[in-house]
Amino acid sequence: MIKFTNVHMNYPGGNEALRNINLHIEQGAMVYITGRSGAGKSTLLRLIALIDRHSRGQIIVNGQNLERVRNRRIPIFRRHIGFMFQDHRLLNDRTLYDNVALPLVIAGYRHQEIRKRVQAALDKVHLLTKVNSYPMALSGGEQQRVGVARAVVHRPAILLADEPTGNLDPALSWDTMSLFEQFNQVGVTVLIASHDIDMISRMSKRIITLKSGRILTQGAATT
């Protein structure tokens, strides 16, 4: 569950990225956030992950008031969130296995558990055969799927994806979105920022449209 109440976000220098956002996303929902570049899509995701802190208002994520999460506790808070980026941001000097294992290593899982989960995650994105390859040896679509595997391997409650299909052709974009849908079906709350309105309107999910930091439309509250 994610709840924004009168949230404002000013970046240092006076740039007002978000203005008076009121938003309620239920547990297990799948929501698209759209709008032009600079509308505030990324900022919205960054606030949920505590990469930035909002200036005013209240944000509650899974029952936690983000204002009350002290800096020291941010790492623990983030372990319940999975991330995806437009540029996959994989570590090029590590194999797929090590890349996908990273969230589990951070959380201190045991060796056997890590192996089991990494294999399951890579299997899910059909890349189990390339477990020992390096990211550079993969196509753009495959790299993005590794990013998906890394984002979900630690079974986060929330999956945040910032333009996950920005660099992919329509067919690959569709595959990636289907993957997100599958994760959503097993209960993960999925938030996807995308400007690809054509595609996301075909997904028949809730769409929140931002413009200049304000919510323009926010679709149905339930999916």
Place this chain on the structure above:
Amino acid sequence: MKPRNLKKNIRPNKSFKSQLKRRFDTWLLQHAQAFISSLGQYIKSPISSVLTTTVIGISLALPANFYLLLDNIRYVSSSWDDSVQITVFLQTDIDESRAAEFANILANNNNISETHLIKRADALVEYQKLSGFADALNSLDENPLPNVVLVTPNYENIDEARTEKLIKELEAMPETDSVQYDRRWLKRLLYLLDIVNRLIVVLSTFLAIAVLLIVGNTIRLLIDNRRSEIEITKLFGGTDRFIQRPFLYSGFWYGVSSSIIAWLLVIISVQMLGGPVNKLARLYNSDFQLIGLSLGNSLILLASGIVLGLFGSWIAVKRHLRAIEPI
């Protein structure tokens, strides 16, 4: 893959003790991972690692060598310290029997433990033998050397005031021509050693700072190189401790390896100096051997390397790691 609920504990509720054990196991596991991965980083770029290590090693070896030098001089001068004697040159008109009598009288003095008479004839023979002026001396009509009494004081030599008093007493005697006290140059030497000692402390401090800067800069470069990895790790919930651990271990590895290099350099220096020093010592009828690094000193060298490595990386980590935030 099922999501996990934040509110509920994902793991089945185990007893407090087993949870504690699990946390300890995790801690140990992450330390082991950081230990190994930092060693891997070190080996991954061998040339730059070895170069950095050598530079640090030399910075450590310099003060170590100086200390060793000082140690050796101290050792040599301490053996002189016990043999301090007061030399009393007698008037030339005093013959050998009166000189012996005089030596006996002095030996009964409370402040004197023993006296040794060097007869003028013996002194001449010895001087002819050692100085190489045998022909010149032979051409003289009479022996130009006086009788000499070596006086060993009865107390520890540290008591300067008593020594001064004794010297005055000896000088006042009618038989005495002059009194020579070889403590003065020893004292000068000791003061000189004191200055050298201070110099070494100052130099070691500078070199320690240099080591800190070298390690700090090396770790800073490591951090820069792994910036994206650090960002991702922070994004997926890596704590500051988790992230800084491998860098601290890198500092540790630099400390260990450069101490070993420094140790080798010191050993080589001692080996190279050993031969000439022995030859010199033999000229002085001494079987003095250069003192090498003792086990204790080797451990101190190792410990200083590790401490400087850890401290240098700690400074770099504190300064640079915090600044990296996920973007």
